[in-house]
Amino acid sequence: MKINGNEIKPGNVLQHQDTLWAVVKVEHVKPGKGGAFAQVEMKNLLDGRKLNERFRSEDKVERVRLEQKDFQYLYTQEDMLIFMDTETYEQLELQKDFVGDRSAFLQDGMMVTVELHEDRPIGITLPQYVTLQIAEADAVVKGQTQSSSYKPAIMENGVRVMVPPFITAGEKIIVDTGTLEYVRRAD
Structure with missing residues (x-):
């Protein structure tokens, strides 16, 4: 589906330069001289390269639906x-x-x-949250407060995560797969 250059929005997937690009950021610029344009930051979906491109409103780009x-x-x-x-x-x-x-x-x-x-x-x-068991957790250091400090732990899949001091080996926790951060104890 062809769209005008001024209709590009973050999240769109475009066919540009014979490959697929995900639009990361769009900034509409109206200079004092000349026509307005959209400054578009894109990421290549196939190899991860980044590209900054200018599109004027009369430019046509191919928007791809995945x-x-x-x-x-x-x-x-x-x-x-x-x-x-x-x-x-x-x-x-x-x-x-x-x-x-x-x-x-x-x-x-x-x-x-x-x-x-x-x-x-x-x-x-992947699902946003997964439940995993703690394989190893460091001992609590005396004087650490429960709210302010985290300690390193290794989950059953070998990934290292920072957990609150009260978490011990063998416990199940819920982890965010996007940020690789501890969310809460599993029930």
Whole structure:
């Protein structure tokens, strides 16, 4: 779908320079001389490069709609992650690098959302919160107050997280997969 340069908004996905770009920031500029334009900061969805581009209102850009599909995580095989489409039972294999550090949070049977463009995966979204058990937690240092200080702990998946002093090894906690931060104790 073609849109004018002044209609670009953060979150849009654009087809530009024969690749896909996610719009991160848009600033509308009206200089004293010349026509107004939109200064657009974009991130390449395929390789992560950043680009700043100017679009005038008469410029036409192709806005792309991504298909979002739910997949269930099945297992890891060497450096490939195997997911299954719960409607068609087709399997999708993704490189571990595609998911990045967040692959440590994948659990058997976990539902994820994969963004597809022309049946090609270009992004993945994990659930915002996951429950994990603490494998190791440092001892509390005397004199630490409960509200102001956190201590390092290692979760069962090997990821290090800062937790409040009252959390001990063996306890289950809820972690934000986006920020990798402790949220609260699991019930």
